Amino acid sequence: MSVLQQAADARIAAIELAAATRAEKDAALLLMAERLVERADDIVAANAVDVANARTGGSADAMIDRLTLTAERVAAMADGLRQLAALPDPVGDVVRGSTLANGLELRQVRVPFGVVGIIYEGRPNVTADAAGICLKSGNAALLRGSGSAMSSNAAIVSVLRKAVADAGLPADAVQLLDASSRDSVKELMRARGLVDVLIPRGGASLIKTVVEESTVPVIETGVGNCHVYVDEAADLEKALAVVLNSKTQRLSTCNTAESLLVHAALVDTFLPLVVEELVNAGVTVHGDPRVAQLSGVVPATDDDWGREYLSADISVAVVDSLDDALDHIRTYGTGHTEAIVSESVTATRRFAARVDAAAVMINASTRFTDGGEFGFGAEIGISTQKLHARGPMGLPELTSTKYVVTGNGHTR
Numbered sequence: 209m210s211v212l213q214q215a216a217d218a219r220i221a222a223i224e225l226a227a228a229t230r231a232e233k234d235a236a237l238l239l240m241a242e243r244l245v246e247r248a249d250d251i252v253a254a255n256a257v258d259v260a261n262a263r264t265g266g267s268a269d270a271m272i273d274r275l276t277l278t279a280e281r282v283a284a285m286a287d288g289l290r291q292l293a294a295l296p297d298p299v300g301d302v303v304r305g306s307t308l309a310n311g312l313e314l315r316q317v318r319v320p321f322g323v324v325g326i327i328y329e330g331r332p333n334v335t336a337d338a339a340g341i342c343l344k345s346g347n348a349a350l351l352r353g354s355g356s357a358m359s360s361n362a363a364i365v366s367v368l369r370k371a372v373a374d375a376g377l378p379a380d381a382v383q384l385l386d387a388s389s390r391d392s393v394k395e396l397m398r399a400r401g402l403v404d405v406l407i408p409r410g411g412a413s414l415i416k417t418v419v420e421e422s423t424v425p426v427i428e429t430g431v432g433n434c435h436v437y438v439d440e441a442a443d444l445e446k447a448l449a450v451v452l453n454s455k456t457q458r459l460s461t462c463n464t465a466e467s468l469l470v471h472a473a474l475v476d477t478f479l480p481l482v483v484e485e486l487v488n489a490g491v492t493v494h495g496d497p498r499v500a501q502l503s504g505v506v507p508a509t510d511d512d513w514g515r516e517y518l519s520a521d522i523s524v525a526v527v528d529s530l531d532d533a534l535d536h537i538r539t540y541g542t543g544h545t546e547a548i549v550s551e552s553v554t555a556t557r558r559f560a561a562r563v564d565a566a567a568v569m570i571n572a573s574t575r576f577t578d579g580g581e582f583g584f585g586a587e588i589g590i591s592t593q594k595l596h597a598r599g600p601m602g603l604p605e606l607t608s609t610k611y612v613v614t615g616n617g618h619t620r
Contacts, residue, residue, distance in 0.1 A: 211350075211395035214383050215402035218323045218348035221378035226320045226346045228377060230297035233344055236375035237293040240343075241286035243371040244336065244364070248282040254363035255332065262356055270460040270518045274330040275357060285336040285364075288580070292344045295584075298604045299346045313614040318607040320346030322404040325396050326588070327352045327418060329410030332360035339368050339382045341588050345606035348378075350403065352385040352392055354410075361387070397422035407601075409589045412516070427601070430566065430592030432462030432544040433516050434574045437533040437559070439550035440473035444481070446571055447549040451482055453573040454547065456489050460518050462590060463545050463577040467513065468524045469533045472498075475526055483524065491520045498526040513540045530555055534562050543592040545569060545577040566592050566599040 225233075244251070255277040262272050298318045305315040324347045326338045335351055342349035353361040365384040373379040385392045396403065400423040408418040412431045419426050436454050438447045454465035470479050480502055486493055487504040494508040505524075512523040513536075527533045537546055547569035548559040556570045567577040567590075577600065579587025584602025591597045597605040 211385055211392050212399060212402065214380075214385060215323060215325075215350060215396075215399045217380040218350055218383055219402055221380040222320065222322045222346075222348040224378050225343065225348055225381050226299070226322070228346065232375070232377060233297065233346070234293040236343060236372050236377050237289045237340055239375045240336070240340065240368050240371040241289040241293075243367045244282055244286040244289070247363070247367045248279050251282055251360065251363045251367070252277055252279060255357075255360040257359040258332075258357050267356070268519065271330055271356075274460045275332065275360075277332055277360060281333060285333050288337055289340045291580070292340045292603075295344070295603060297344065298607050301604075303609055310618065311616065312618055315612045315614075316609050317612055318604065319610050321606065321608055323348045323350060323402065324588075324606065325350040325352065325399070325403045325406045325424065327393060327396065327406065327408045327410070327414065329354045329414060330356060332357045332364060334409060335361050335364045335384075336368065338588055339365070341603060341606060343372070343377075343381055345603050347404075347606055348381045348383075350383055350385055350396065352396055353387055355387045358387050393418075394421075397424060400424050407589055427589070427591055427597060428593040429589035429601075430462060430544045431516050431542045432464065432590075433467060433514060433540060433542045434463060434465045434545040434547070434577075435467040435469055435533075435537050435541060436465045436547045436549065436574065437469040437527075437530070437537070438471060438474060438478060438482075439530060439533075439548060439552060439555050439559075440471040441552035441555055442471075442474070442478070442549040443551055443571075444474075444478050447478060448482055448485060450547065450549050450569075450571065450573050452485060452489065454575055455486065455491060455522050456520075457573070457575050459520055461575070462516070463574050464518070465547070465574045466515060466517050466522060467540065468522055469527050469536060470499075470524065471530075471533075472526050472528045479524075479526065486522060489520075491522055494521060494523045496525040499524045516542070530558060534559070537563055537565075541565065544590065545574045547572065547574050566590065 301318045303316040369379040406424045406426045408415045493505045494512040495505040500507045545567040546563045546565040560568045579600040588601045
């Protein structure tokens with residue numbers, strides 16, 4: 209089936225879904241979760257085919273980690289759907305309202321986008337997350353995963369579509385596009401009028417391609433060159449914990465720290481300690497000249513400062529002031545998440561006010577930039593743009609608004 213036909217089918221499903229009650233959508237989400245757990249063995253078996261192909265193809269360990277599903281990860285996908293069912297339905301929420309001087313009642317209410325296309329790489333858990341968050345927010349989802357996860361995604365979507373239909377909602381609210389060639393991506397990007405918005409999730413090249421070539425409106429999700437800046441007024445015990453968690457808690461996510469900036473006042477105290485701990489944790493440290501003097505450090509190249517490694521690597525630089533740290537982040541950051549560790553209220557306030565990022569962490573790990581951690585439930589992505597949505601995109605961010613005006617025979 210062509211992408212345009214699938215988009216047309218999704219548009220029909222979206223009309224019905226937009227009118228569905230919260231009870232109907234929540235019932236579908238809970239049944240989707242139940243069926244995922246019931247069919248976990250089939251899903252993991254399908255995923256094993258993808259993982260084997262990835263290993264044969266020489267994929268990096270971080271990419272294989274993003275691709276791999278286990279029974280526990282399938283259960284986590286199901287839990288994400290249950291969490292969505294427990295969240296308030298954004299559709300119909302009144303954003304603002306008033307009675308005008310002429311007596312007209314004005315309300316701005318949340319409504320679904322309609323048809324949402326998601327183009328994503330590697331991670332098959334995104335399939336369930338995206339389908340669930342779109343359904344809860346009243347949108348039909350067109351899912352275009354990567355070729356590396358074709359078997360996994362097909363198994364997941366088969367389960368989800370059957371559950372949606374059994375719950376009394378249109379199965380075409382969740383559709384998987386062919387990932388065997390790039391043609392489906394091109395068609396999806398050109399389906400303006402059938403698809404209301406596109407959300408790319410993946411590496412820099414994927415996002416750049418979609419943003420530059422799509423005629424469908426795009427919400428840009430972010431590459432994460434996230435920094436941790438350790439200020440001269442930092443509590444060094446806190447700083448060490450934040451740096452290690454930001455870098456090592458999980459290597460393959462966009463909210464993992466890829467760069468560390470250390471104030472020059474800490475060169476003789478904190479810097480040797482944190483470098484030693486990172487190296488002991490298996491992380492390759494790419495350092496500037498002041499850092500490269502330490503044991504186990506690889507001299508950094510110009511390319512290292514802007515890298516999203518998604519691996520056991522981190523760039524480390526010494527800065528002479530908070531403002532130098534801000535300049536470094538301004539030059540190399542991607543607007544995702546930036547963290548400062550400092551006991552100085554003046555420093556943290558200046559950092560938060562001047563750094564340009566979707567999320568700012570003060571004495572906390574960059575790994576907290578996540579829809580689930582923020583209490584939003586499963587997220588559709590983390591937006592690094594400034595229009596419509598920024599940061600973790602939960603249910604309200606998957607809606608637009610309309611104005612409903614009520615009169616009593618009013619004329620102008």
